[in-house]
Amino acid sequence: MNLRNVITIWKKEIKDTIRDRRTLFSMVIIPILLMPVIMIGMFKLIESQTESQKEKAVKIAIANEDAAPQIAAAITQQGKVEVVKVDGDLQTAVAEEEVDAAIIIPADFQELVVSQKNAELELISKSTNLNSANVSAVVSVVISNYNKQLLGKRFGAQGINPEILSGVTVVNRDAATAKETSGYLLGLLIPLFIVIYSIAGGQYTAIDVSAGEKERKTLEALFLTPAKRIEIVLGKFLAVSTVSLTSIVLAISSLYISFTYIGDIGGSMSAGMGATGMDTSPFNFSVEPQAAILLFGVSIFLVLMFSAAILSISIYAKSFKEAESYISPAYMVVVLPIALINSMPTFEPALWHYAIPAVNAVLLFKEVLIGTYDMGHILMTFASLIIASIFAILIATKIYSKESVLFSS
């Protein structure tokens, strides 16, 4: 094999890619700017929504407020709650979102309390109204506290320690470290980004160097040179791989830098994760050097495998458009199962899962980002991806030798 030919073709294809605005856009602009903007924008949106929800005063109507003024006062003291008067039917007022919720206090509330009977409050809310749900939570807390006080008084009057009311209490404590929590979050984003860019990053270059060459009528001229078919395929394949890998590095670096330095998105994520019971201390987006090396190493083989695959698919097409229509479904076939696995928090992979190309990369990325290094998983992933890459390159070379494919136009 003449390496000079491989390098000549590789250099030419890279130069051609850099001069192609369309390819440059998908390789550089989107990874560097768009994805971080989308991701940060998404978190910022969640944060602002949460904040605005907190800030917004909810409206509540209380029937027979005078029967239990202490409850009405406690609800008002929760802050951001506005008690409004409603003349008509309360159920209708809630249904029409005139108020977010309504409480009907029985007229004989005080008598029931004094006679130590159960006083039943009716809470009308609307499940499709988010504010309504918030009012329910507020009222529940108020009633719970009121109950505690009331029962405390009753037990106290009988000489019983009110603490007997608290039989068992639960205190939440997250055993995950801040690094693990951050790694978990990164594990949701980075693996998917790497898989997406290992295909999408080099997609246009792959199409341009194969179907594009057919369409431009330059492929035959290239085959007429003394360069061997394997040299041509390798040159093109390395160009596609270079572009894909560059996209991944740019995308991940940009995302990482954005998360670390731009904007206070840690707060919004903490808020979101807090709801899941996770530690909500500030996120630490540091990635260990060995994790970064593993991410890069696995990404290389992922890129080699996908580059050969999309190059093989593209050469079947007679035109750029046709190639795009072949790659898009193939892309979905790969990305959808991976996205599914990526989003399954309870999925516990067995060793054989690490033998499935691409899936193994996602699983391994998730592990190393939370600081888990399982040699069996690492070796299985690398072995699987290396074998898959070699096969993919051999298949691409074979396809590039098929006359029916090359001269189909």
Place this chain on the structure above:
Amino acid sequence: MEPIITVKNLVKEYGEGARAVDDVSFEVGAGEIFGLLGPNGAGKTTIIRAISTILSFTSGKIEVLGMDNQEKAGEVRANIGILTTDIGAYERFSGRENLRYFGELYGMEKKDLDERIEELSRLLDMEAFIDKRAGKYSTGMKQRLAIARSVIHNPRVIIFDEPTSGLDVLASQTVRNFMQRSKEEGRAVIFSTHQMYDAEKLCDRVIIIHKGKTVAYDSVENLKIKTGTGDLEDVFLQLVATG
């Protein structure tokens, strides 16, 4: 005349025994323009692709400069220049960059390549646009670039496959002049066409192919005498009609 190209009993089958080329034989010598004539779909491009090693064939033998083109495919390609029907160029590259890329793939050294590009640029009157991007070229400019690309490595054999189809009079004249010049330089030239006027003017000998088979193989003058016709177009029509 020592043949530069020898094609012996060439057969190319596609699919279930359909023969695109059926037992075709001919020789082309140095300093000769050899016409490969036939209507569209006759098998001319298949023969050219087989000679240039990019298409396998079912049976027969092809030698270029004494080398078996299947055993020494790379060496054979290094000695052949082909101007194909479709004029393709890398449009985001200038003419010079296009030529440099192909020159490098033909194994040329930088100094020789730069000199050759200058020489061809002068010869084909490309100096005004050689450093502009090929995407902005007119058809005539592209054709000149395609010619330069096909001979950048100074090949002993040049094959022109329908080189003037779709070209205007001036661009066609450039191609014809270049073909004539190549002949005078002692190269073996194959001119594949269905335009009999050009073939009659340029070719020393011709082979007429119809439905993959040889229907005539001789000098233009001999064919006229044999068929009792006045020009090559009549020869062609008569032979194809009876073939």
